[in-house]
Amino acid sequence: MPVIAVDAMGGDHAPEEIVRGVAEVSLETDIDCLLVGHEGRIQAVLEEVPYNPERIAVLHARDAVPMDEDAHEAMRTRKDSSLMVALQAVAGGRADAIVSAGNTGAAVLAASRCFSLLPGVRRAALACVHPRLTEYPGQDPLALLLDVGATVHCEADELVYFAVMGSAYARRISKVPNPRVGLLNLGVEETKGGPTLVEVHRRLRAQPMIDFVGNVEGNDLVRGRADVIVCEGYVGNVALKLLEGVSEVLVDVAQAAAERKLVWRVGLRLLSRGIERVSALTDFSRYGGAPILGFDKLFIKCHGRSRARAVANAVKVAAKAVRDRVPEEIADAVGGLR
Amino acid sequence: MTLRPRRGTTPVPPLLCRWDLDKTYLRSEFDTLRQLWRAARERGADKVEVPGVIEVLKGLRAAADRHGRPITMLFVSASPPQIGEAIRDKLRLDGVPYDGIVFKDQLQLLRRGKFANLREHAGFKLGELFRGRAASGVATREVLFGDDWEADPVTYSVYADVVAGALSVDALEPLLLRIGVDREVVPELCALAAQVAGWGGVDRICINLERRTPPAAFALFGPRLAPSFNYFQTALVLAADGWLDPDDVVAVAAGLVERAGYTPRRLENSLADLVRRRFLSISLAHRLSQPARRAGLLPALPRQAWLARLRAMLARRGAGAPRAPLPGPLDYDAILARHRSPARGGDQEAGAR
Numbered sequence: 001m002p003v004i005a006v007d008a009m010g011g012d013h014a015p016e017e018i019v020r021g022v023a024e025v026s027l028e029t030d031i032d033c034l035l036v037g038h039e040g041r042i043q044a045v046l047e048e049v050p051y052n053p054e055r056i057a058v059l060h061a062r063d064a065v066p067m068d069e070d071a072h073e074a075m076r077t078r079k080d081s082s083l084m085v086a087l088q089a090v091a092g093g094r095a096d097a098i099v100s101a102g103n104t105g106a107a108v109l110a111a112s113r114c115f116s117l118l119p120g121v122r123r124a125a126l127a128c129v130h131p132r133l134t135e136y137p138g139q140d141p142l143a144l145l146l147d148v149g150a151t152v153h154c155e156a157d158e159l160v161y162f163a164v165m166g167s168a169y170a171r172r173i174s175k176v177p178n179p180r181v182g183l184l185n186l187g188v189e190e191t192k193g194g195p196t197l198v199e200v201h202r203r204l205r206a207q208p209m210i211d212f213v214g215n216v217e218g219n220d221l222v223r224g225r226a227d228v229i230v231c232e233g234y235v236g237n238v239a240l241k242l243l244e245g246v247s248e249v250l251v252d253v254a255q256a257a258a259e260r261k262l263v264w265r266v267g268l269r270l271l272s273r274g275i276e277r278v279s280a281l282t283d284f285s286r287y288g289g290a291p292i293l294g295f296d297k298l299f300i301k302c303h304g305r306s307r308a309r310a311v312a313n314a315v316k317v318a319a320k321a322v323r324d325r326v327p328e329e330i331a332d333a334v335g336g337l338r
Numbered sequence: 339m340t341l342r343p344r345r346g347t348t349p350v351p352p353l354l355c356r357w358d359l360d361k362t363y364l365r366s367e368f369d370t371l372r373q374l375w376r377a378a379r380e381r382g383a384d385k386v387e388v389p390g391v392i393e394v395l396k397g398l399r400a401a402a403d404r405h406g407r408p409i410t411m412l413f414v415s416a417s418p419p420q421i422g423e424a425i426r427d428k429l430r431l432d433g434v435p436y437d438g439i440v441f442k443d444q445l446q447l448l449r450r451g452k453f454a455n456l457r458e459h460a461g462f463k464l465g466e467l468f469r470g471r472a473a474s475g476v477a478t479r480e481v482l483f484g485d486d487w488e489a490d491p492v493t494y495s496v497y498a499d500v501v502a503g504a505l506s507v508d509a510l511e512p513l514l515l516r517i518g519v520d521r522e523v524v525p526e527l528c529a530l531a532a533q534v535a536g537w538g539g540v541d542r543i544c545i546n547l548e549r550r551t552p553p554a555a556f557a558l559f560g561p562r563l564a565p566s567f568n569y570f571q572t573a574l575v576l577a578a579d580g581w582l583d584p585d586d587v588v589a590v591a592a593g594l595v596e597r598a599g600y601t602p603r604r605l606e607n608s609l610a611d612l613v614r615r616r617f618l619s620i621s622l623a624h625r626l627s628q629p630a631r632r633a634g635l636l637p638a639l640p641r642q643a644w645l646a647r648l649r650a651m652l653a654r655r656g657a658g659a660p661r662a663p664l665p666g667p668l669d670y671d672a673i674l675a676r677h678r679s680p681a682r683g684g685d686q687e688a689g690a691r
Binding site for chain 1: 549550551552553554567568571600603604605606607608610611614615
């Protein structure tokens, strides 16, 4: 059974919600979790909720990386943080993968120090899953977007590797034999986007191992043209936050409208199930987390605001990825590219 | 390997172990009427025990024999005597060394029209506990075994406090009424309690967390009550108390591995959980687990384990002190407020079911 190291102190609601999420997993699955963080605080939360102690180990770490701390500063001063101790547990073989809802910058930087980049990979990519329209029954309603913040700007070579890694991940996790890969750009024409994106387009088009569907635009993100969408971290992060923001605003606007007029309230009441479905579709807690790709070990990064349900789902995603040998699949794909 | 006997050498005080049956020894399922009906019709061979319990029962007897300690093991069950034959068959098949079994005569209650008492077990159990102790003698030490489905934590704690002299017989009467015990049997219970009040000797109450009730729900019961998630944890607590030897703990671990699919990692996590809940000190956990590690039932410790242990001990300074006994009787107002009486029905927390 896989062992998943969980950074108990990372996240806006740590350690309470993180520990609760792990407790849920311990009762529902056969996944073993290694909770890393302040032992006393972890135990205090555990004792208040139902859990299965046979599935949970605790590894003490006396420090934690605050959510708003500079990543380099955190690496310099917090060597005994829960994040670093958890990463070392994975690197040393005590656990098979790590899940963290903590400081994203610190997570990427710490992973680059504790894990090894796959041969040929120069930069790791932070992925996220986002909801999209489906075209046929049984199609995965989620697409993979990467990079969403591990890098700011990328070279063509790096984006090509992102595409290969994303495709390999989706092949295993979404069970799509040939995931369609798109390049996020200003337009669908292959000459759009400047020299870097044109070069990436040319090279992906020439890759036999990738089902490249060409450039995709922002509105294609939710249309489902591609299973994997590749972009620079700067662009990806903006796109991700925009998707989340629209979903939240939709609910807020509906609530505000309902308070103003009776007719609107009645109308929204009639639409409530639809609004709930849209809200559920964009609810990140359902999807748990997404991987940081490019390392020899698996890192599932959760949203900073993750609550127990999201953490539990992230742990399940990590365990599934370990069982499906995702890191090996990605390494093979990257090896084939070279 | 044996631990030094905890108490003096001569005379060795006798040990009295009282066990609940359903959810403590047997993995009984009777959440629905259909399950209840099926449980009533089961033969001994059909009944399934909680993993590890047989080895604990056998270990208690073996350790007592090893140390020349007289031991009596009794089952006190609120199930009707009509299932007695199947239960005895099961105990015989499992080779469990027990000395007696008491059932609640539900049929008599039905005949007397005492329908409300069919589900009220605290009065019945307290009566049997007081009677059993009176027959056993002043010097007896006791360990009680129950689960988090019924009223075992409350019933056993009330009994232990009366026997310890922490709860007076005068205070017992209103408490029994609050718990929901039939008003008619309260005087008899108080008379029985008076016979054994102040005798002392209830050393441990072991509660099997069959429902996975959060351990914090039992904080009000004090450190005498040890909630355990499996019988490996129970065995470790009993070994720490001196009622089992480390080799008996090995037998329990082996039983869990061989017959219940436990892995060394699951057992190790259970051990660590008990240490974090402060029922075992790190050094005692280390000592008790050594034979199991040698037998390959627990993972071997890494070469620098002593360093990790030292670090863990330092990290736990202050917070890691053993749980201190609560002075005087337990705060039954708080317990009953949190764990509502079974007689009042409703959604109850563990301990008063």
